[in-house]
Amino acid sequence: MSSRKLQGIGVSPGLALAPAVVLEWRFPEVPDRSVPPAAVAGEIARLHEAVEAVASYLDGLRLRVLQSAGLEESRIFEAQILMVRDPDFLAGVEQLIRQNNLSAETAFEFKALELRVAFSNTTNLRMRERLADLSATQIRVLRHLMNRHDDDLAALREYPQVIIVAHELSPGLTVQLDRDRLAGLISEEGTRTSHAAILAHSLGIPAVMGVSDAVERITAGTMVLIDGQTGSIAVDPDRDELEAARVQQTRRHKLDLELEGAANQPATTPDGVTVTLMGNVDLPDEIELAARYGAQGVGLLRTEFMVVGRAQLPTEDEQLEYFRRIGAAFPNHPVVIRTYDLGGDKFPVAFEAPPEPNPFLGWRSIRVCLDRPEIFRPQVRAILRVAADRRIQVMLPLVTRVDEVEAAKAIFSEEAERLARAGVRAAAAVPIGVMVETPAAVVMADRLARVADFFSVGTNDLTQYTLAVDRGSAHLASRFTSHDPAVLRMLDQVARAGSEAGIPTSVCGEMASEPLSVLLLVGLGYHTLSVAPPALPRVKWLVRQVPASVCRTAAAMALEAPRADAVAAVLRAAAQDFVDKRLIDL
Numbered sequence: 222m223s224s225r226k227l228q229g230i231g232v233s234p235g236l237a238l239a240p241a242v243v244l245e246w247r248f249p250e251v252p253d254r255s256v257p258p259a260a261v262a263g264e265i266a267r268l269h270e271a272v273e274a275v276a277s278y279l280d281g282l283r284l285r286v287l288q289s290a291g292l293e294e295s296r297i298f299e300a301q302i303l304m305v306r307d308p309d310f311l312a313g314v315e316q317l318i319r320q321n322n323l324s325a326e327t328a329f330e331f332k333a334l335e336l337r338v339a340f341s342n343t344t345n346l347r348m349r350e351r352l353a354d355l356s357a358t359q360i361r362v363l364r365h366l367m368n369r370h371d372d373d374l375a376a377l378r379e380y381p382q383v384i385i386v387a388h389e390l391s392p393g394l395t396v397q398l399d400r401d402r403l404a405g406l407i408s409e410e411g412t413r414t415s416h417a418a419i420l421a422h423s424l425g426i427p428a429v430m431g432v433s434d435a436v437e438r439i440t441a442g443t444m445v446l447i448d449g450q451t452g453s454i455a456v457d458p459d460r461d462e463l464e465a466a467r468v469q470q471t472r473r474h475k476l477d478l479e480l481e482g483a484a485n486q487p488a489t490t491p492d493g494v495t496v497t498l499m500g501n502v503d504l505p506d507e508i509e510l511a512a513r514y515g516a517q518g519v520g521l522l523r524t525e526f527m528v529v530g531r532a533q534l535p536t537e538d539e540q541l542e543y544f545r546r547i548g549a550a551f552p553n554h555p556v557v558i559r560t561y562d563l564g565g566d567k568f569p570v571a572f573e574a575p576p577e578p579n580p581f582l583g584w585r586s587i588r589v590c591l592d593r594p595e596i597f598r599p600q601v602r603a604i605l606r607v608a609a610d611r612r613i614q615v616m617l618p619l620v621t622r623v624d625e626v627e628a629a630k631a632i633f634s635e636e637a638e639r640l641a642r643a644g645v646r647a648a649a650a651v652p653i654g655v656m657v658e659t660p661a662a663v664v665m666a667d668r669l670a671r672v673a674d675f676f677s678v679g680t681n682d683l684t685q686y687t688l689a690v691d692r693g694s695a696h697l698a699s700r701f702t703s704h705d706p707a708v709l710r711m712l713d714q715v716a717r718a719g720s721e722a723g724i725p726t727s728v729c730g731e732m733a734s735e736p737l738s739v740l741l742l743v744g745l746g747y748h749t750l751s752v753a754p755p756a757l758p759r760v761k762w763l764v765r766q767v768p769a770s771v772c773r774t775a776a777a778m779a780l781e782a783p784r785a786d787a788v789a790a791v792l793r794a795a796a797q798d799f800v801d802k803r804l805i806d807l
Contacts (some may be wrong), residue, residue: 237445238447239445241385241441241444249363251367274365279298280298283298283302317331390408390430405427406428407447408432409436429447443457488760490767496743497517499517499751499752510755514755519751520557541603548607552611557654558613561589561596602640615654618658621662652675658681676726684732702785704792705788726746740772741775743772744775767799
């Protein structure tokens with residue numbers, strides 16, 4: 222790859238062109254300094270004064286996020302405040318000061334580096350994801366102790382707009398500038414689920430993460446062009462690259478105008494097949510967007526945003542309030558709530574989970590919910606209560622066995638009976654479906670169809686687990702494709718199992734938002750798709766252009782293709798008589 226070309230993971234879509242500001246947010250040089258015994262009490266007092274000053278600063282950031290992004294996103298800073306006030310960590314620093322007559326900053330740095338090494342070396346991905354938050358709080362405390370109150374963001378004010386380049390991004394960085402000034406973000410570390418990525422997506426800031434050696438390869442002040450959708454970066458772009466970006470932007474804008482005309486039209490193919498288009502909702506700000514783009518309900522309501530970075534799990538009433546908000550936005554359509562997909566990197570800060578060598582193949586999702594019913598049952602009760610007035614359905618994630626569905630259904634039945642005995646208004650039952658996202662669920666689809674009310678295929682994890690490829694790895698990006706023949710065969714098998722059992726079968730993964738893949742899915746018999754809200758107009762427009770008969774023929778040919786690129790070629794060829802091929806890849 223050219224020294225001017227960098228590639229990472231697109232975590233927040235959009236094009237951005239602006240000068241780079243390189244932030245080297247590192248631990249300051251702390252001199253080893255001892256103090257006389259009489260000064261020890263003063264050093265401990267200084268330590269706690271610094272901690273409270275930083276906690277107050279973080280609380281200010283929390284309030285700024287509350288105003289600019291929303292309540293749920295602001296709770297990210299609850300975790301940072303807990304970290305900075307961690308009583309066990311501070312007790313260790315105090316002990317070091319007393320036993321060795323050390324200055325507050327010397328003792329703090331020693332314990333901070335010790336904890337950072339533990340976070341870095343752990344095989345627990347959940348802890349590694351929090352390393353950016355940990356480092357951000359520790360650096361602030363050290364700077365306060367050393368009277369380093371310089372303005373870290375002064376360089377950013379040299380330009381009307383900037384693209385920030387950093388080794389790792391803390392969530393606070395995205396809210397310390399006005400949105401109009403922050404054009405984009407580039408980070409060497411981070412994934413789609415990191416806190417900074419969540420905030421960037423929520424605030425509409427184009428962002429690329431997982432970019433190797435970005436801090437070293439991008440010079441401050443250099444113009445940088447980033448595409449937050451593809452993860453591509455051009456350093457000091459030439460005339461041709463700038464022109465290509467302008468053309469791309471113009472095409473996207475023209476297509477958006479054309480799509481607006483289709484937003485209120487039915488998603489029906491030219492030969493009369495109707496496709497139900499629902500919306501995926503990750504964060505509360507996507508509710509209005511999904512409704513505005515004509516989503517026919519919510520096909521995947523993720524509940525993890527209520528967990529990530531919070532001090533504790535949300536209460537039953539908190540969940541009920543949120544579910545009611547969703548239901549009110551789609552009063553005449555179903556809302557499919559996915560139960561907690563806890564695990565991997567998604568646990569509340571205070572949750573005690575055992576360290577695991579590979580958390581994404583470990584104790585997560587339905588396994589956690591069934592093993593810890595005290596966590597699961599409040600969510601079940603909230604779902605049943607909102608289902609008394611709304612069309613609510615439930616989807617169980619990472620199911621691999623029939624008995625997992627049976628156990629979950631038993632818990633729903635028990636909680637419905639308890640609510641009825643207590644005189645609480647609630648539904649007696651709700652449809653319970655399976656999120657098919659593992660090869661095991663595909664192989665067992667015929668059996669699972671006997672106990673599930675519906676199937677919804679999560680193509681993100683299904684692709685990851687089928688191909689044994691980490692979907693968050695930039696190194697394996699070329700191998701992660703849902704057009705792989707192995708994935709296509711699994712999609713076909715699930716569609717057939719659902720049809721034979723007479724239960725609804727849909728797709729809710731990213732595949733349903735990709736134009737070429739939509740043709741494939743319709744051809745395989747999936748007539749309900751749950752789509753990322755920004756992609757809804759494009760998917761509807763595409764459905765209205767290509768006959769279902771053409772999709773079926775293309776899907777049959779794709780199932781015979783030997784490679785992913787051959788699958789894509791088949792789909793492009795099928796679309797070219799109906800759609801300008803340039804619009805497919807925008």
